[in-house]
Amino acid sequence: MATDSAVSNYLTSNRKRFESISQYVWEHPETRYEEFESAAFLADELEKEGFSVERGVGGIETAFVASFGTGKPVIGFLGEFDALSGLSQKANLTKQEPIEPGGIGHGCGHNLLGTGSLAAAYAVKAYLSDNNISGTVKFYGCPGEEGGSGKTFMVREGVFDGLDIALTWHPSYSNSIMSLSSLxxxxxxxxxxxxxxxxxxxxxxxxxxxxxxxxxxxxxxxxxxxxxxxxxxxxxxxxxxxxxxxxxxxxxxxxxxxxxxxxxxxxxxxxxxxxxxxxxxxxxxxxxxxxxxxxxSNYEPNRTLETILNEKLLEAGAVQPTEEEKEFAAGIWQTLSEGEKNNFLAGMKTFGYSGDGSEFGGKYLSDIISDYVPSNEVMAGSTDVSDVSWIVPTAQLTTATSAIGTPLHTWQMVTQGIGSFAHSGMLLSSEAMANTAIHLYHHPEDLQAIKAEHEARRAKEAYTCPIPEGVQPSAVK
The missing domain is CATH 3.30.70.360 (Alpha-Beta Plaits)
Known part of the structure; x- marks a missing residue:
């Protein structure tokens, strides 16, 4: 499709730029609500790209919203950029070696998450501009996901009001739609x-x-x-x-x-x-x-939006790793405990993978896209994307950025965070999300169906923000 090609070509031609953004965030790890350098850097980059940026939204110094275009629909990409204490680690190693003992590191891949969503927003902006199409694209700079529920505070303060669709993703070792609810x-x-x-x-x-x-x-x-x-x-x-x-x-x-x-x-x-x-x-x-x-809150999936996102993920196709990337991933696999190795399938299913794992025999990187099988199961984890999903139709995907079995919140996740395979997976997510957004600019009937599903769910259960008034975001002690 011409649209898909335009987005793919844009992301490919700007790959080095997005790699450098991801690397900057990785090199400046900051914990919740103290992401001063990362937030400022990303907001500055968005302004350079022609977005108008509102900083300090929702009363949070490191939260911001970048907007481009006019009119409806308004489609937003959610980006994160906070890191974790105690996970400092040098890049591209198969042994634990912190940059700073006890320091901070991107053990959940949020340098990739934020940059991947930003790249999607850039690609949509370029498409709207090149084709003179009306509509608005937004990038939401969301701090404090790790133990801070930044998006929930932002929801409470009305930051996402007026948004028609929200899209986001998360790094993992799977390529799939994140169709499970959450705790x-x-x-x-x-x-x-x-x-x-x-x-x-x-x-x-x-x-x-x-x-x-x-x-x-x-x-x-x-x-x-x-x-x-x-x-x-x-x-x-x-x-x-x-x-x-x-x-x-x-x-x-x-x-x-x-x-x-x-x-x-x-x-x-x-x-x-x-x-x-x-x-x-x-x-x-x-x-x-x-x-x-x-x-x-718990996450509320939107199956109509997920179906479109899955179609765009399939059209983009899984990243095919190089021999060098395979060799490095094999080295990472050997650093995992037997328990971590045996748990790889359970970890993959958390992110929406629906198979039995047999296609990964002898492999250390995922090179396939999992079948989309909507599930009523609840993943054993939490995310503040959930509160966005209650007020705006939301969908998430995951793409493989690390070796199979890599647990989140570990030095192994950090060390792989700016490698070539990680960045390829990041841009795969950008392509799928951008093409989903573009599809909705062209197909208002699908947007209407997505909203109808969301409204039907809301009719069954009203939303109340779980954070009481007066409670304010707090940094890590």
Whole structure:
């Protein structure tokens, strides 16, 4: 098709430019809501390309929206650019070697995610300009996906109002449509305040906040038997009260992440966890404060939009790796544990892969596109794309950017993040998303069907933003 060729040719001719953008973000890793360099760099690049950019949207310094064109439909691409603490790693190695011990690294491939969505927006802009077609394309700079639910805050503040369609993607080791729903979640701090005392000569005068945290954790562990099977309750002790065992700790804090398939289920579990925390405070005679950090909803797929996105992914075709890329991927595979190797199929299915894995025998990179099989299953993970999907018809895909079996949030993911195969996979996602958008500019009847499906789902269940008013985005401590 002429349209598909135009997009493919545009992305190919500008490949080095997009590779350099991805590399810049990879080389400047920043954690949630502190993506100052990456956000500024991407916003500057969009302005150079002719987009008008509104910065600091939704009251978030590193969030922005770039727009081009006029009129309807308004199609948006969601981009992320935050990284993860503790995952610093040099590029293109088959051994762990951090750039900075304990430093930050792109262990979820958001340098690729943001750049791939940006490239799609550029390609659509070029097509609209070259063909004098009315319509608006937007790029959403979305910070704080990793533990921050940036898009959920942006939804609460109306940043996506007026958008007709949202498209996005995620790096993985599969080529497929991300058709599964996801787990909703709440992230909440429980802070305990007690009374300090000498732990040897006057322990009876102290009231241990750390004891309260430990008792709370024990109570929640007993709760696990009595919640829905798909629920997850994770915690991290973020303040143990200090490093002196001969002091009764007067302050302690634990951070909980509570997940379940529906927000209502999360809320029910959360209220029970709060009661356990109150019980721990009573048992230890400490004071307890609850600080709500963030939340996100479950993802609502749009099958009509997914079908079109899948067609465009098939037309683009999977990346065929070079021998050098295959050899490097084999080296990465050897760094994985036996458990990680055995889990590759489960990880792939999380991203929408629908086969039995037999086509990957003897291979270390995916060179096929999975059949699109809409699923009612829920992936064992969360995403703030979910809240966008409740207010705007949304679809996601994934493309292979790493060796089969590569777990997210690992040094192996970081080291592959600016390799040639990663960038080829990134641009495959750009091509599929851009051509989906262009298709909708030409086929208003399909856009109407997409919206009708979305409205039918919304009619069954109203949306309420899970983040309460007054709660503000927070950076990593």
């Amino acid at each position: 909703a979640n709440y992230q909440v701090y429980f802070r305990f305040k007690g009374v300090a005392s000498h732990a040897a000569n006057s322990p009876h005068l102290g009231r241990s906040a750390l004891d309260a945290v430990e008792l709370m954790n024990v109570g929640v562990n007993y709760l696990r038997e009595h919640v829905v099977q798909e629920a997850r309750m994770h915690y991290a002790i973020t303040n143990s009260g200090g490093f002196s065992p001969n002091v009764v700790q007067s302050e302690a804090e634990v951070l909980y992440l509570i997940r379940a398939p529906k927000v209502a289920q999360v809320d029910e579990i959360y209220k029970r966890v709060c009661k356990i925390a109150q019980g721990a405070a009573l048992m230890t005679e400490t004071e307890m404060t609850i600080v709500f950090d963030k939340a996100c």
